[in-house]
Amino acid sequence: MATTITRVRVHDGRQLTEHTAVRLIGDRIDAVGGPELLRAGDQHVDGCGGTLLPGLIDAHVHLLPGAPRQGLAFGVTTVLDMFSKPDTVRQAVAQGAGPDAAEVRSSGIGATAPGGHPSMMYAPFPYVTGPQDAEAFVAERLAEGAHHLKVFYDDSTNGGPMPMPSLDLPTVAALVSAAHRAGLLVVAHATTAQAAVDLLSTGVDVLAHVPFDPVTEAHARAISAAGVAVIATLSVADGFPGDGDEMPLLAEPELARRLGPAWSGVLQRQAQRWLPPQLPDFTAPAANVGLLHDAGVPILAGTDAPNPGTVHGASVHRELQRLVAAGLTPEEALAAATARTAEVFGLADRGRIRPGLRADLVLVDGRPDHDITDTQRVAAVWKHGIRADLDTYIGSADEQAGLAALRAQTDKVIAAVRDLLPGITRE
The missing domain is CATH 2.30.40.10 (Urease, subunit C, domain 1)
Structure with missing residues (x-):
C-alpha cells in the first residue's frame, strides 16, 4: 500500500x-x-x-543494547557507530535492519595503541602496535562487517590528568592506506588542533570531535584544503549540569518527556557525580565549529552518546541547537544531520x-x-516506509538491557579512574 x-x-x-x-x-x-x-x-x-x-543521522555514537530503538523514537533513522565490541555491533545491526530501529553502520573495534583510549571502557580488545599490524587489523574489521575504520591519535602535548598511549603517525598512515584499499572511510579521533593538523598528512577522511583547544585560521584552511570533514560532538558539553544543577537534556521539555523515568533518573544521578574542581571550558570547541564552517569544512552532527549527559536519539536535537549557537544557520544544521553526513559517508540512498x-x-x-x-x-x-510506534522503547527489555550495559561500563571506568586518581571518592 x-x-x-x-x-x-x-x-x-x-x-x-x-x-x-x-x-x-x-x-x-x-x-x-x-x-x-x-x-x-x-x-x-x-x-x-x-x-x-x-530521517536524522547521528554521525558519532557508541552502541548500547537497544540503542537503535531508542534513537528511532527521537527521529534518528541511521546511526554511525565509532567503536563497539563485535557482539554488541551484531545485535544492533540485526535490530536496525527492521523498521522499528535506526539502521547501524559501525567501525567495530577502533584502532588504538596498547592501553590507549578507550581501553578503560572496552578492554580487552585487539590493539595495533605499529604499521606492521595495519593490514591484518583492517582485514579483521572487514570480516566483522565494518563500514568504516576508526583510529585514535593524540599528539604529545595532550597530557591532561590521565595521559594515555597513542598510535603514532606512521601507524595511522598505514591503517589509512589499508582501509582505503579495502574501500573503507577512515574516521580519526583527535581532541587538539595540533593532532587534527598532524593527521592530515595520513589521508584520514573525517575527524571525530572538533578540537577542544583553539583552532587558528591557518589550521582551518589546512583542514579545508585536505577535504576532511569534522564531526562536531558539541553535545559532550551536556555532560555537565547547567544552572540549578540540572542536566541540559532535562531542561528541554519535549526531550525530557520522551526520555521516560529510567533515563531521566540516569541523567539526574549523573548531575551528582564527582566532577573535577575545574570544569572543562567548551567555549573553544564552539568557536572552532564556526571557524571551520566558515573555512568550508563540512560539519557533521554527532553526539558521542552515551557519554555522561547524552542519550541516543535525544542528544541529536541538542547537537543541532549547539551547532546553530556556534554559527551555522538552522538549515545548515539540518544538513549536518541529514544530507551532509549522508554525502560524506557515501550513504547515497x-x-x-x-x-x-x-x-x-x-x-x-x-x-x-x-x-x-x-x-x-x-x-x-x-x-x-513504515510508520514507527514511538512509545514502545520506554519500559521495554531493550531499555533495561541498555541501562544495565551503561551501568557496567560506568562502573568499569570509575574503577579504573580511582586506581589512577585515588582522590576521587564518588561517581
Whole structure:
C-alpha cells in the first residue's frame, strides 16, 4: 500500500522546497509534489502544516543494547557507530535492519595503541602496535562487517590528568592506506588542533570531535584544503549540569518527556557525580565549529552518546541547537544531520527527500529551518516506509538491557579512574 503525506513543509535535507506532499511506496519515496499525489486507496497522513525532514543521522555514537530503538523514537533513522565490541555491533545491526530501529553502520573495534583510549571502557580488545599490524587489523574489521575504520591519535602535548598511549603517525598512515584499499572511510579521533593538523598528512577522511583547544585560521584552511570533514560532538558539553544543577537534556521539555523515568533518573544521578574542581571550558570547541564552517569544512552532527549527559536519539536535537549557537544557520544544521553526513559517508540512498531514495522520514511540528528547537517536536517517524510506534522503547527489555550495559561500563571506568586518581571518592 502507498502512503501519502500531505499538508507539510518539505525540507529536502538541504533547503525548504516548494513541495507540500510526499508519496511512499514500499520502502522508497515514490514522488514529491502537491496534493495531486494523493490517490484513491492510499493511506493518507495529514501533516497539519508540520515540516517533513529526511530521517536524522547521528554521525558519532557508541552502541548500547537497544540503542537503535531508542534513537528511532527521537527521529534518528541511521546511526554511525565509532567503536563497539563485535557482539554488541551484531545485535544492533540485526535490530536496525527492521523498521522499528535506526539502521547501524559501525567501525567495530577502533584502532588504538596498547592501553590507549578507550581501553578503560572496552578492554580487552585487539590493539595495533605499529604499521606492521595495519593490514591484518583492517582485514579483521572487514570480516566483522565494518563500514568504516576508526583510529585514535593524540599528539604529545595532550597530557591532561590521565595521559594515555597513542598510535603514532606512521601507524595511522598505514591503517589509512589499508582501509582505503579495502574501500573503507577512515574516521580519526583527535581532541587538539595540533593532532587534527598532524593527521592530515595520513589521508584520514573525517575527524571525530572538533578540537577542544583553539583552532587558528591557518589550521582551518589546512583542514579545508585536505577535504576532511569534522564531526562536531558539541553535545559532550551536556555532560555537565547547567544552572540549578540540572542536566541540559532535562531542561528541554519535549526531550525530557520522551526520555521516560529510567533515563531521566540516569541523567539526574549523573548531575551528582564527582566532577573535577575545574570544569572543562567548551567555549573553544564552539568557536572552532564556526571557524571551520566558515573555512568550508563540512560539519557533521554527532553526539558521542552515551557519554555522561547524552542519550541516543535525544542528544541529536541538542547537537543541532549547539551547532546553530556556534554559527551555522538552522538549515545548515539540518544538513549536518541529514544530507551532509549522508554525502560524506557515501550513504547515497538517504539523507534527502527525493524520489527513489529510502523512505526514512521525520515529521516535526513547527519550522525547524527557522527555529532549530522545533526538531524536538517529533510527530511521526517512518523507517523503510513504515510508520514507527514511538512509545514502545520506554519500559521495554531493550531499555533495561541498555541501562544495565551503561551501568557496567560506568562502573568499569570509575574503577579504573580511582586506581589512577585515588582522590576521587564518588561517581
